[in-house]
Amino acid sequence: MSEPLPLMKNLPRASIPTAEPFVLASGSPRRAELLRSAGYEFEICPASDSAECGVDYPETASEMVARLAFQKAVEVVRRRKGSFILAADTLADCNGKILGKPTDRDHAESMLRLLSGREHDVYTGVCLWSTGSDRCYLDVVRSRLKMDLLSDETIQRYLDTERWKGKAGGFGYQDDNDWIHVIGGDSESNIVGLPMERLAELLEKFDSLADKVYKSIH
């Protein structure tokens, strides 16, 4: 088995605030790996892709990840009664241009060319939802990154690895590249899809933070 990445080590863990089974409403292998590395026990029940698509809303990256995390949670809440649900969404934002997962190699290349030599933000929206008590909390964490100016050769070499697949912005911070640097925000796990430090805080404070959810969204 390969050695866990440094960012997967010493991750904080908090107790689940209800007696409900903990359900990860995400198909992201990174989110599952982060939770597993921290020692959480959970089931996986991904939201359908339709929870992510839809109308082009005029919104910021921060608003968008919050909305998408909420939509993914709603979709799973409908199927998993009596569960404590965690949904998340991650996007990159380079000067107002919002970058999701690339659809193909050309799309990934255009994202890398946009990010090359620039600073950008990575946002993750987190939605926690106790379906038994109908309480929900939504939060967003931001990290700031700087990508070195990439040569054509570096871009093509990275694209050849296919590690850009399924990753917002067309790259993986965890992919051991020396051309991407964190310059703001202190959660590396946030960049990879789940801010583990904030998650532990939210779980600890869930009872005081969470609001009752309107029945109408069920």
Ligand SMILES: Cc1cn([C@H]2C[C@H](O)[C@@H](COP(=O)(O)OP(=O)(O)OP(=O)(O)O)O2)c(=O)[nH]c1=O
């Ligand atoms: C920026 C960045 C993103 N990512 C990943 C995290 C997320 O899995 C993905 C963003 O896609 P998301 O739509 O947030 O999640 P997903 O499609 O993987 O899973 P689901 O919708 O079922 O929850 O990008 C990295 O792995 N490394 C990175 O450096």
